[in-house]
Amino acid sequence: MNLTHMFNKHFLALVLHCVYNIKTTRKTRSIIKYTFKITYSFSKPAFYLNSSHTFAEMLIVLVSLVVCVSSKSLRKYRNHFASFPKYFQFTAPEIQKCRKFDPKLGECLAEKVVDSMHRFKQGNKELGIVPLEPLVIQKLEFGNSGDGPVAIQQVYENLKLFGITAFTIYDSEANFSDENCYWRFKSYGNLVRMEADYKMSGQLLLFPINGHGKSNNTLYECEAVYNTRCEKYTKRNQKHIRMTDFVLKLKPKRIVFGFENLIDGNEQFSNEVLKTINENSEQVYADVAPAINEAIAKIEKEIVNQVFSRVPEDELFLS
Known part of the structure; x- marks a missing residue:
């Protein structure tokens, strides 16, 4: 699975939620909004990365995702993302099962x-x-x-x-x-x-x-x-x-x-x-x-x- 397929509409919804619903700092919101500018295309329906993006830009996308999903306030919205792919869900990988x-x-x-x-x-x-x-x-x-x-x-x-x-x-x-x-x-x-x-x-x-x-x-x-x-x-x-x-x-x-x-x-x-x-x-x-x-x-x-x-x-x- 390449990055283009991975960062699909679920990722777009998640980042939108971070920008407009989570009490992040102004600096964090600016970073996430900048991510939109470099990764979102109105001519395509999906949220994507491709080879035209620089490594720095791709790194900002990943950092923004980490900032977003690590926010404590996102936990109360967990149920809204129950249908997300597994790489977006909150799991407990460190617990020995x-x-x-x-x-x-x-x-x-x-x-x-x-x-x-x-x-x-x-x-x-x-x-x-x-x-x-x-x-x-x-x-x-x-x-x-x-x-x-x-x-x-x-x-x-x-x-x-x-x-x-x-x-x-x-x-x-x-x-x-x-x-x-x-x-x-x-x-x-x-x-x-x-x-x-x-x-x-x-x-x-x-x-x-x-x-x-x-x-x-x-x-x-x-x-x-x-x-x-x-x-x-x-x-x-x-x-x-x-x-x-x-x-x-x-x-x-x-x-x-x-x-x-x-x-x-x-x-x-x-x-x-x-x-x-x-x-x-x-x-x-x-x-x-x-x-x-x-x-x-x-x-x-x-x-x-x-x-x-x-x-x-x-x-x-x-x-």
């Missing part, structure tokens, strides 16, 4: 998702994936109450979560049919580290806590058990997937807590309290684990649904 009705779908997802986690460490704006290594969480707040030895409220800001892209997935079972949509799996990572600014208040073992400052907590040999369910919905005449239930149980074998200034203004006492906490880290973690699991699961669910909202179901799986 499985066959939806493969009997070994769970195994395939385990492999492809781990691969995608590695490739998307730095994120992907087109798919709505934030950088994953580290995963930055602006604010994470949770707490537990009761008569136990640990009853504290914790707030973490500017939290950086390291290590999640190094996890492997196993014992994976999945079904993405309309009637029964779910994915259950286990995941394992050698280390997860969390750096943040923290505030903490309440009762921790025998100590009244009212601290704030820097924190650096490390979880070793982590097993994560996921149990998720999903549903289907229609958006712009295309079917999408949405996670409805997202349950996580994170089980580290060893935890090392690092909090400065646990007892506000008393460094020596703070260090002694921290030493006692780490000597009883399993008990401390067990008391706060449900709140941590719920908070992390909520964030991961939002990330997954962000991708699913942008990518239709038929683009997530092989046909």
Whole structure:
């Protein structure tokens, strides 16, 4: 297929839409309008390029197309271009795909998702994936109450979560049919580290806590058990997937807590309290684990649904 055939009436409609409907800058509109002058002929019905155009002019055409289709505001008009040839449609080529009705779908997802986690460490704006290594969480707040030895409220800001892209997935079972949509799996990572600014208040073992400052907590040999369910919905005449239930149980074998200034203004006492906490880290973690699991699961669910909202179901799986 040569360029003359490729840049047909669909391309003309697309660029017209960019010029008159998208909130581009004046400079961008000028570039696209100049493209019209050098490529559109009133004596022919098609939008075309031919050998009479210089390389620079042809390059401007291609740049204009990139500017046009990369515009965020064009996404809301996606449905109007559903009949376009494949080279004009919004697809998800970077997503590693499985066959939806493969009997070994769970195994395939385990492999492809781990691969995608590695490739998307730095994120992907087109798919709505934030950088994953580290995963930055602006604010994470949770707490537990009761008569136990640990009853504290914790707030973490500017939290950086390291290590999640190094996890492997196993014992994976999945079904993405309309009637029964779910994915259950286990995941394992050698280390997860969390750096943040923290505030903490309440009762921790025998100590009244009212601290704030820097924190650096490390979880070793982590097993994560996921149990998720999903549903289907229609958006712009295309079917999408949405996670409805997202349950996580994170089980580290060893935890090392690092909090400065646990007892506000008393460094020596703070260090002694921290030493006692780490000597009883399993008990401390067990008391706060449900709140941590719920908070992390909520964030991961939002990330997954962000991708699913942008990518239709038929683009997530092989046909």
